[in-house]
Amino acid sequence: MPEQPADERAPTADRAVPCRVVVCRDCCCGTVKVNADHAAQTARLREIAPVRISECLDVCEQANVVVVQPSADGRAAGARPVWLGLVNDPAATEDIADWVRDGGPGVAPRPEILDLYLIDPPRRVGTSTS
Numbered sequence: 001m002p003e004q005p006a007d008e009r010a011p012t013a014d015r016a017v018p019c020r021v022v023v024c025r026d027c028c029c030g031t032v033k034v035n036a037d038h039a040a041q042t043a044r045l046r047e048i049a050p051v052r053i054s055e056c057l058d059v060c061e062q063a064n065v066v067v068v069q070p071s072a073d074g075r076a077a078g079a080r081p082v083w084l085g086l087v088n089d090p091a092a093t094e095d096i097a098d099w100v101r102d103g104g105p106g107v108a109p110r111p112e113i114l115d116l117y118l119i120d121p122p123r124r125v126g127t128s129t130s
Contacts, residue, residue: 017072019104021051021096022081028060036064036088044090048097049104058122064088065119066096070105079106085119092117 023042024030030038041064045051057065062085070079082105087093095113102108 019049019071019074019100020069021045021049021100022054022057022067022069023051024055024057024059024063024065025053026055028063029057029065030063034063034088037090038064040090041087041093044093044097045100049100059083059085059119062086062119066093067121068096068100068104071103071107074104074106077106079104081105081121082110082114083119083121084114084117087117 023045025038025042028034042051042053045066057067059065064085064087066084066087068082068084070077070081084092084096087096092114095111099108099111099114
């Protein structure tokens with residue numbers, strides 16, 4: 001049996017785990033309250049990276065929310081997940097897809113246009129330091 005090309009083999013320790021994307025799709029994100037094609041957005045991102053659908057990321061005022069999680073190489077470089085809000089335009093989805101395809105957080109520079117969508121992740125309720 002001929003050997004598969006390297007890009008078709010299962011991930012191994014020497015191959016980086018890719019970026020992953022989390023898309024919020026519950027009460028606000030992914031509903032008719034936000035004027036966007038939610039199915040097309042999710043499908044487009046799935047063409048580029050693994051996508052997980054979250055019921056709620058607790059930043060409803062920023063719908064639609066997309067979180068780009070760094071790849072293994074990005075994490076090794078110190079990258080953290082990047083939270084993007086108000087991603088309601090196909091052009092924004094394309095900008096995210098391009099960045100993820102290029103390597104995402106910690107690997108490829110974030111396109112400046114995505115700075116317009118940066119949001120802070122929600123703070124955990126009930127985690128006081130007093």
